[in-house]
Amino acid sequence: MPPSTTPEVVENDLQPFFVLHKASSRIKDRTPTAQTKLCKRNKLSSSPASEKQLRGSVTEECDHHLFQQPQIEAFDIVWTKIESTIKDVLRDLNASIFHDIQQWVLECFNATKLLGEPTISEATRSFPVLNNTTPGKLFTSLVSTRNIEYVDDILTFEELGNFLKSHGFHVAMLSSLEFSLKNGIADCLKALLREFLGGAIDSADISILASWYREQVNYNKPLVLIINDLERCCGSVLTDIILMLSEWVVKVPIIFIFGVATTVDIPRNILPSHVLERLCPSRFMLGTPAERMDAIVEAVLVKHCSTFSIGHKVAVFLRNYFINQDGTVTSIIRALKVACLLHFSMEPLSLLHGRTLAEDQEEGKSSLSPETMLKYIDELPLYARNQMVDHQTKMSMAEGLSDLVTKQKLWSTAVLCLYEAGKYSNVRLLDLFCEALSQDLYLLRSSDCHAGYEKDRGLFSTNDRCQQYPVMQCGGFIGQIVRKVRDLSTGVLYQLIESWGKITADISEVHEKLETLRASVRCEEGKSPRKSSKGISRRPASKISVNIDKNPRMLNSQAVAFLDCLVRNFLRPIEGMPFHEIFCFKNVEKLQLVLIGDPRRRIQVDLLEFHKILKCSCCSKSGNSLVPSRHDSSIMYSLAQEHGDLINIHDWFQSFRSIVLQHKNKRKQTAKQSPSLKKRKDMNGSADQNESSIQARFCRAVTELQITGLVRMPSKRRPDFAQRVAFGL
Amino acid sequence: MDKDKTPQLPVRMTRSSASSSNHIATAEVNSLEPLTINDLLVGGDPISLDDIISSFPGRSSQIREVVRLLGPLNSPMLPLFVYGGPSTGKTSIILQLFRHLNRPLVYSSCRTCHNQGILFESILNQLRLHRKNAANGYSTAKRCERPSDFVNFLREALTNVVNNLKKSENSISNKMTNGKIGNMIYLVFDNFQLVREWEKSSTILPLLFNLHDLLKMPEVGVIFISNTSPDTFYTNMGYVEPVPILFPEYTEGDIRQILLRNQLNQKLYSSFLDLVLHSFYRITNQVSQLSATLKPLYEKYCEPLNDKGKGVAHNSEMNLRLSTHIKPHISSALNEIFKISYISSTEVETQKEEKWKGKSSRSEQSKELGSLDFHMSTSAKYLLISAFLASRNPATLDASLFDSKGGFDNRKRKRKPSEKALERKETLEEEMLMKGPGTFPLERLLAIFQCLVSVAEDPSDNEEQNNNASGVQSGSGDLMSDILLQLSSLCNANFIFKGRSCPIEGSTRYRSTISEDLALKVARSLKFPLSKYLYRS
Structure with missing residues (x-):
């Protein structure tokens, strides 16, 4: 709109x-x-x-290319690569917490064993073990998933379950579905037994679990029960199961792992106090979604930016989508996948890229020299090759491409270095990433660069040397990071420089610069400030006045100089470079359309402009006028447009009837042309049956509209009026 | 690690009354061995009545009463109804008495057997000496759902058992003098109060109460153990009322003795109890709760001592030192027990956890108290705040709070209340307090949401744009889409409660259940001036 x-x-x-x-x-x-x-x-x-225009163009393009075999193959190659990267990243993120949980389970298990180890007959009979004065405590861990949406964590808990299983524990995974009030505890127990015993057990009797546990193969391993969304569980069923299991805990050492999405107060809210005292809780924290997001961005979009990358607008859209709409990593991964698919379906040259990647995988080396590029170009299908006119273009393109790849590598190194520094000022990689992609900011920076030098030298040279770097002046996250680096303490700075060293190890251009910085650090450690100053003054980027006495400050300014150099020389957004279209997906509108679908709007549009979809002959002529051959609910909704938020049912029906009957009357008296809203009392009673069928059609249409959420049925207060719910598009 | 250790402890299997040294090498053999009648005994080493009485302080009269009602060997008894509050020693005493008397019993907890079918099957399994194992697919001996079947099966099984008992008594009694298990069998129903909540409680309750009469077997004794008094069960159905035995609540002195029972350093613990027990007893007199709360407190109490209070010679000076050490912790522990004793244990555990995890818990330590420690999307946050406001503010004030200027100025103008208005406000406030958070229809929520988003977003937008030089922040207008999705996820998180549809208006009403604290946290994370919108008279 x-x-x-x-x-x-x-x-x-x-x-x-x-x-x-x-x-x-x-x-x-x-x-x-x-x-x-x-x-x-x-x-x-x-x-x-x-709306239509946009959609039309999308379908046009997509239809054209979408099902081309090579493109699908290319997409498959790229996406499987990205997907496996993401999987690895997520697994690594959770590894330490999984290990902690496993340790904790073992500890708890040993603690329950201290309560007494019942003999087999003691364990399998129905009455509680004697000599056990305190009621059983169930060890419980509350694993904070720290995201109100729990979609991401289904997978996490599944992996946790597998991890624990691989350590020889018995693991049962239950979801809140089993804890519903309707089926009560029986359903829940059955699910529990099914999970542990593996077979179909028809009886919901906990003593089965005890007998099973005492079987030779099963004995002496902890039993872990994972429930991944505590919030949704029904409190009373959970109460029952906890009380029951706590009676059996000596015989069946079961350990709970609850996934908690919001606060750890949740059990307090849903369980009564006598149940809570049976629990012996500990707390574990998974990484926040923002951390996960950063890890994914780092691995997929920064480190492997030459695989697939996104334009600034797309990045900003994804970021906002993540922060404002749907803070789940799952949806972001899906968005990336959609972007990837759209990219390959819309951009013919992207094929080139798929080929390179495939080749890469086979040979295990980066083969992005202009010659190989040229080879790939020659192998392109005809329709893609049409875009390149002659050999000259092909050559320049091949060179440009390999140039692009190297530049991208530098760019990602620069971003990683900045991110490493940004960790001290809590800058999210996602934000930094968006900023680093922005072409506007890049231009702004480079223009500042010239102006800044002239002005600042005069002003600040005596005061604060750091100020002379233009990067200090630029706003946003980069500026924030650099300012933080300026104020870092020496020890932290050493660490930072070390980590930079690791990042830049195989990028010679950056590494050289860093080496000089490191050299000066070493000199600093060797207590010789004179030397260090010399070492730096050789660098063109930092023309510092020679009188340096405060060593720590000096070091900081060198670090800032390094960052400044990075930002100026290497932080060139991909969109500013030639041939970036091959790797880079920029079409934010299409992505938006796919992700934030607007079902209600679509329904309305489709109801009003159905003929664009049906493409029937009768309606294409008449345009938007109400023709009886239109679908009933479509007629009804068009009529409803003429009403306010309350629709008089009678009027509505009458106008509906007149339109429907218009068709028949037309045959007799062709004079009638346009639909009239007047009540037509002169119905010549064509048939009673006809009348009632119109009523039935009317009712059905109203119901349909209600189901689609456009109209609300008459309330008791106003029996004559239906209420419009949706207004506008 | 532990899993490598083989579980093969020699497992004692037959728990006959006489021989306790019946060790058999592996459990494998044992699990195949059929159950005998001896498995219906509580087992364990013999225990004398005096031992029982001394291990249950303040329960001697009840114990003697139960023993009297159970009567000597082979004497029929009337059904017993043992009742008393939670953790007053009912189950333990009954079981210990049977251990002492060495008579067979069939115990079933109505907690474990959560419906009548399972209760029936559990009883029959025990009587038929059936063991569930992998070989029989963990199946029960006899499927039994209907009460009438149950009575028949039960009678059959009981006669069988009683005959066995009689036979074995005749054969064994001459050999073993103290091994008499008699020919009585007792059915014990624990947690009997739960039966009332079962689906078919109206049929099952009379059946169980009537069991004694129905069976007409003098060899069967029935004992009910319940949290609630018999008055809560009887419905005048014309059966013999079981003999009630009340286990009253423990007195402070009793509890003191109970808590002292298993302590290593009696003196130290009793001085600890001097300090804390009285105040805690006023809050709860349940032994389980008390021992749970006092345990961490006692550990704290012993902290100044070098050897954790195991063998300290203890004097008044040290006593003073310890008591000053523990004083500040008492009140906090009291508060916690008053809320729920659970949270104290969480914190203790969490601290332990952190110590133990050491460096890996970086994010926890950096987490400040006032911030939200879980992720919510911005639009969900706004929605939550709108829901909170819709629940707290009266609907009539919406128009004035959310006017075109964002609500601030207009409110100030309105602040010239007359006395009458003040009075009315007071009553209104009181009413709100009594009613709790109010309900609201979806439309109101959405209207408020839209206002909040439009008002609160713009200043921040400008700010950010200044900050970031138009780089990153843009297009936050998307906040409005997919709200219903956000709403459902908030409902799932128990933040918004979706009520049933209102009978008058016919639409679903919602209610926000979050505390003001959480709402403030959320608002703070958005930099949203919540207090300005919150109606307080």
């Missing part, structure tokens, strides 16, 4: 349910999504057009 329609609509209309005004400043240029807009009536004509 074009923003221009918004203001007048807001001014003119009654607000439907609660008369609350929006702040006037709100009317900004943003893309409003329709479903939440409470503005009522809308100019339908303008918005669908643009």
Whole structure:
């Protein structure tokens, strides 16, 4: 919807349910999504057009190429690579916490064994073990997943289960579905037994578990019960199962692992106190989604940026989507996948890239010389090759491509170095990544660069040497990071430089620079400040005045100089380079369309403009006019547009009837042309059956509209009126 | 590690009354061995009545009463109904008495047997000496769902057992003098109060109460153990009322003795109890709760001592030192037990955890108290705040709070309340307090949400744009999409409670259940001025 329609609509209309005004400043240029807009009536004509245009272009392009075999292959290659990277990253992230949990389980198991080891007959009979004065305590760990959405953690807990299984524990995974009030404890126990025993057990009797546990093969291993979403469990069923298991804990040393999405207070909220005292809780924290996100971005988009990369706008969109909408890593991975698919389906040259990657995998080395590139280009299918006119272009393209790849490598090194430094000022890689991709900021920086030098030298040279680097002046996260580096203490700075050393190890251009910095560090350690100053003054990037006495400050400024050099020379966003289209996905609109689908809007558009989909002959002629051959619910919804937020059922029915009957009358009296809203009382009673069938159609259409959420049925208060729920698009 | 250790401890299998040294090498052999009648005994080493009485302080009269009602060997008895609050020693005393008397019993806890079918099968399995194992697919001896079947099967099984008992008594009694197990068999139903909540409780309760009469077997004794008094069960169904035995709550002195029972350093512990027991006893008199809370406290108490209080000669001076050490912890522990004793243990555990995990817990330490430690998307946060406001603020004030200017100025203008208005406000406030968070329809939530997003977002937007030089922040207008999805995830997290549809209006109403604390945390993470929107008279 074009923003221009918004203001007048807001001014003119009654607000439907609660008369609350929006702040006037709100009317900004943003893309409003329709479903939440409470503005009522809308100019339908303008918005669908643009919508349609966009969609049309998408389908056009996609249809053209989507199912081309080589493209699918290329996508498969790239995506499997990305996916396996992501998997590895996530596994590594969780490794330490899994290990902790495993240790904890062992400790708990040993602790329960101290309570007494019942003999086999003691363990399998029904009454509690004597000599055990205190009621059994169930060791419980609350694993904070730290994300209100639990989608990501289904996989995490599955992996945890497998990890524990691989250590010889018995693991049962239950979900909140088993803890429903409807089926009660029996269902839950059955699921528990099924998980542990593996077979279909029809009886929900915990004593089975005890007998099973005493079998030779099963005995003396901890039993771990993982429930991955505690919030959704029904409190009373959980209460029952905890009390029951706590009675058996000496015989069946079961250990709970609860996944907690929000706060660890959850058990307090859903369980009564006499149950809580049976639990002996500890807490584990998984990484935050933001940490996971950063790890994924680092591995996929920065370290392997030549595999697949995204443009600035796409990055910003993904970031906002992550922060504002749906903070799950799962959805971001899905978004990446969609982006990847769109990229390969839309960009013919991307094939080239798929080929290179495939070759890479086979040979195990990076073969991105211009010659090989040229070879790939020659092998391109015809339609892609058409874009390249002659050999000259091909040559230049091949060179450009391999150049692009090296530049990208440098770029990713620069980003990684900045991120390493940014860890001290809590900068998220995702933010930094967006900033590093921004072409605008890059231009801004490079223009600042010249202006900054002239001005700052005069002003600050005596005061603070660091100020002379233009990178200090640039805003945003990079500036923040650099300022932090300036203020770091020496010890931390050493660490930072060491980690930089690791990152830049195989990038000679950057590594050289770092080596000089390190050399000066070593000199510093060797208590010879004079030398160090010499070492640096050789560098062109840092023309520092020679009188240096404060060593720590000196070191900091050198580090800043290093960063400055990185940012200026290497932090070139991919979008500014030639041939970036081959690796880089930039089309944010399409991604947006795919991710933030707008079902309600779609329903409305489709109801009003059905003929674009049906493409029937009758409607294409008549355009938007109401023809009886239209679908009933479509007619009804078009009619409803003429009403306010309350629709008089009778009027609605009458106009519906008139339109439907218009068809028949047309045969007799062709004069009737347009649909009239007047009540037509002169029905010549064509048939009673006809009348009732119209009523039935009317009812069905209203129900359909209600199901799609566009209309609400008449309430008891106002039996004659249906309520419109959706207004505008 | 532990898993490498083979589990082969010599397992004692037959737990006959006479011979306790019946060791057999492996459990493998044992698990195949059929159960005998001896497995219905509690087993363990013989215990004298005096030992039982001394190990259950303050229970001597009840113990003697139960023993009297159980009667001597082979004497029929009336059904018993043992009741008393939780952790007053009912089950333990009954089991210890049977250990002392060495008579066979069939014990079933109505907690473990959570419906009548399982209860029936559990009883029958025990009587038929059936053992579930992998060989028989962990199946029960006899499937039994219907009460009438149960009575028949039970009678059959009981006669069988009783005949066996009689036979064995005749054959063994001359050999063993103290090994008499008699020919009585006792059915014990623990946690009997739970039966009332079962689906078919109206049929199963009379059946069980009537069991004694139905069976008409003098050799069967029935004992019910329950948390609640018999009055909560009887429904005048015309059966013999079981003999009630009340286990009253422990007195402070009793509890003191119970807590002292297993302590290594009696003197030290008793001085510890002097300090803390009285205040804790006022809050709870359940032994289990008390021992759970006092345990960490005692560890703290012993901290100043070098050897953790195991063998310290102890004097008044040290006593003073220890008591000053423990004083500050008592009140906090008291508060915690008052809320839930659980949280104290969490914290203790968490600290332990952190110590033990050491460096790996970086994020925990850096976590400040006031911040939110889980991730929520921005739109979910706004939605949560709107829900919170919708629950707290009266709906009539919405229009004034969320006017076009964002609500601040207008409110100030309104602040000239007359006395009457003040009074009314007070009653309103009181009412709100009593009612708790209010409910609201979805439309109101969405309206407030939209206002909040539009008002609160713009200043921050500008700010960020200044900060970042138009780089990163843009397009936050997307906050509005997929709200219903966010709403459902908030509902799943128990933050918003979705009620049933209101009978008058016919639409679903929601209620926000979060505490103000959490709402403030969320608001802080958004830099949202929540207090300005919160209605407080």
